[in-house]
Amino acid sequence: MSVPAIACGVRTEEAAVQLDELHxxxxLTRLPGDAPRYAFRDYVHDHARRLAERTDCRQAREDALRRAAKHLGRSAAAADYGAFPDRWHLGPWYDDLKRDAQDSRRSACGDNVRSVGAQPGSRA
Structure with a gap:
């Protein structure tokens, strides 16, 4: 999912449509690169910030920021764990990654045991 979609609490597809419309x-200005990335024009950013301060409650702004930070933290943990799976990791975002990796290894091990047992001439 994209960070704008997560911050707004909408599906990625819906966020993409909205971003294209703003562009x-x-x-919005489309940034160079392969992936569609955008930046607010300065006057739009200033207006949106002032409008949000007047109309959005503080809790809504904090919730959006919290959703985006949580997504970015989990993404960073997944990238770190994927690159260095045997290194020591600490923190709640790694717990799910470790559990998923263990489940995957157990499943792969079980598949290997079943395939060995199913080979012709085996005594399983």
């Missing part, structure tokens, strides 16, 4: 209306 079409010249409120």
């Amino acid at each position: 079409r209306r010249h409120l």
